[in-house]
Amino acid sequence: MKQEGKRSLTEARINSKPATIAPSPRLFRLKDGSCVWDILGAEPAGEEIPARTADDQTRYKIHYAFVGGKRHHCVALQVEDRTEGPHDIEWLYVRSYTGGQIRFIKEGDAPEALLAMAEDDAYMFCQNDPCIECAFACKVGFEFYAYSTSEGLIKDEAKIIYSRDRLK
Numbered sequence: 001m002k003q004e005g006k007r008s009l010t011e012a013r014i015n016s017k018p019a020t021i022a023p024s025p026r027l028f029r030l031k032d033g034s035c036v037w038d039i040l041g042a043e044p045a046g047e048e049i050p051a052r053t054a055d056d057q058t059r060y061k062i063h064y065a066f067v068g069g070k071r072h073h074c075v076a077l078q079v080e081d082r083t084e085g086p087h088d089i090e091w092l093y094v095r096s097y098t099g100g101q102i103r104f105i106k107e108g109d110a111p112e113a114l115l116a117m118a119e120d121d122a123y124m125f126c127q128n129d130p131c132i133e134c135a136f137a138c139k140v141g142f143e144f145y146a147y148s149t150s151e152g153l154i155k156d157e158a159k160i161i162y163s164r165d166r167l168k
Contacts, residue, residue, distance in 0.1 A: 024143060026038045051154065054156065060082070062155075073124060092145065094115050096121040141158065
């Protein structure tokens, strides 16, 4: 049971937007055909596979929402497959201010994940649930990735929407 006055682990301990210190991840194909996922900013000896957006490919679109308000803070990810048939998404990744989280998708499961944010990554100016991505830009800097065996690396990022219209 939570003691009165004790802070939640998923509540930010700061009162201003943190700087993004985590590098954007990159995917490389090595000479043997295998792939290396770099999240530390290194330079593997291979060909970089550029991340594609929803505009660069027609099959998948990443949907995201910041949920929970100020005390319990999460990112909900879902990948929409715009074609008929089973998806081939293998994993989802969120790059946050201070690092990132990856979630592997079991065969047959929907390509979705709920990832808890903590400490600086949990910073949120308001109490909206879900976040309305307003002019305060609390979450601008977060990036969302999905890896598809057919489409490669797919990317989206947090935006400023200025409206509740997207929630309808």
